[in-house]
Amino acid sequence: MATMVGVASAAAMATGFALSKDTLLVEAAESGHTRTVERLLRDGADIEQRDWRGRTALLAATHGGRVETARVLIGAGADVNAKDAIDDSPYLYAGARGHLEILELTLAHGADLRSTNRYGGTALIPAAERGHVETVRRLIDTGVDVDHVNRLGWTALLEAVILGDGGERHQAIVRLLLEAGADQAIADREGVTPMEHARRLGYTGIEAILAEEGAR
Incomplete structure (x- = not known):
């Protein structure tokens, strides 16, 4: 037993x-x-x-x-x-x-889909952070709010940049989020945008994707 x-x-x-x-x-x-x-x-x-x-x-x-x-x-x-x-x-x-x-x-x-975790985030936000590309794609397909801001002041896009590794999976997630209409102008609590974070971290691939979508 x-x-x-x-x-x-x-x-x-x-x-x-x-x-x-x-x-x-x-x-x-x-x-x-x-x-x-x-x-x-x-x-x-x-x-x-x-x-x-x-x-x-x-x-x-x-x-x-x-x-x-x-x-x-x-x-x-x-x-x-x-x-x-x-x-x-x-x-x-x-x-x-x-x-x-x-x-x-x-x-x-x-x-x-509106339920949130202990950080006040939807399922999409940690999925984006952890590089789960297909999960992010599926959650986007459900219509979950791509611009939801958690208690840390971060969206899924911000977490994908700040807490990701800048590699292929997080690049794919950034692209998926932008294609779904994620607002890259939403900054963190210090006023730092996803583009600025990407530059500071040296994530040139993500920076290029953000630039393609008109980031400044």
Whole structure:
């Protein structure tokens, strides 16, 4: 059983303490034990049970990149917008981490495109920062606000420049954002624009892309 539901379950067996099926559901989901998840759901486990981090089984599965487990949970009605203690949801986390297959599942089952993470950012902003090109493309296709400003005062375009590495992936993301209408005149809280950041960082490729679109 320890191999099925993780270390906590093994510890519980050693101490003679029986974990509830709700707790086991979150563990099994994170480990990707889809059959165990299905059995626990049939046995009446609470699909929205939270662990000590506030994660539901679906968010735990998303953390582990467990596509098939996430598919089963979403099919059983798991809330794709349920947030944990740090304001991550399955939708937001899948977008931020580039888990494209799980992101697609959340989008097909009511993902709230206006929801924001603990930094006040949409899923698009961390996806742009981390260089997840196809995730950025997909989120843009949903109509998510490309000019949303997070609590740091940054848009997706600013994060792609400031926190990216200036390489091919971030260049592609900058181009996608501009093609989607991102406003490159939006500066950070110090009044520094994406173009100015690109110049300061020596990101000549991004600077050229911004210049093509009329940056000054």
